[in-house]
Amino acid sequence: MNRVRWLNAQWPSSIRAVGKRLIEMPFTDERMDGFAIERIRDDYIEGRYIEKYNYQEVISTPFGSEEVLDRIGYRTTEFTLFDSPPHIELRNYQRSIKELISRLLEACNFNLAVTSPTVNLSEWVSALQVSVDEQITVDSLQVSGVEIDEGVTGKILLKGIKDVREATNVLLADRKHVLEKVQVKFVECNKIVAIQLSNKGTAKLPAALSNNLLHHLRASFPRSIS
Template structure:
């Protein structure tokens, strides 16, 4: 399963200028973190952010005691930075992206503004269907904040063997709600492709990605907040 996240940003300078600054912050044996930049173009940067961390491994011996070993681990986040929204694409990222964002801020002399999007998932799915030129089925979705009664809200998960959007409209019947997640399916690579999209601009994708799927997801990504 591949995890991808998109963020919006306001770059203080051109993408090439940002890329040159990141090259000056490389990951080395002497540093705990840094960048490995692979490509810089006028409209995007591709690279990796690498973190080194120390941890202890505790092993139980056959004699009932424990031995502690100091270990070193590495975490890598692949990224692409764009000059148009969504400006930041993170792939195979870890739960916390705080350090990566801090380093980007440093590279931009702390003049960078990064904001998480709030995505209209219905718009995203509709645009994605056009981008992939395939019929897309929403076979699962999750809504929260559903107004059941005055002062009473609920969370609903709908699943089906067919598209659940029409049934969702009937069930909600105009009630206030927040669409949090959808799972969509379409044909690709001679098999059905299933992806999960969330309203915070994240996606869970299959381990083997169909050609151009990432590009289609980014192109169809809603540009306005909702």
């Protein structure tokens, strides 16, 4: 399963200028982190952010004792930076992206604003269906903040072998709620593709990630965000 996340940013200069600064911050054997820039164009940058970390591994010996071994590991996040929203695309990102964002801030002389969007999932699904030009089925969704009674709210997860949106509308009626996650399915290249989308601007995709699928998700990403 591949994980993709989109963020918004206000670049202080052109994308090419940002790319040149990232090239000056490369990952090397002497550094604990840095960038490997693969492509710079007028409207986007492609590259990787690499982190090196140290850890200890405890192993049991045949003699009943334990040995502590010093190890080195590496974490890599693939990214694309765009000059239009969504401005930042992270692929197979780490649980914490704090260091990556800090390095982007440094590259922009700390004159950079990065924000996490709140996405209208209904708009995203509708736009995605237009982009892929295939019928999309929402076979599961999660809503929170559902008003059950005065002062009482709940979270609901619906799953089905068919599209669950109509049943959701009946169940929720006019109750206030927040649509947090959906799973959509559609046919691409004669195969059924399942994608999980969240209102935080994230997606979980099949392990065999195609550039075409990524393009559809990016193109359909709602621009009316908060």
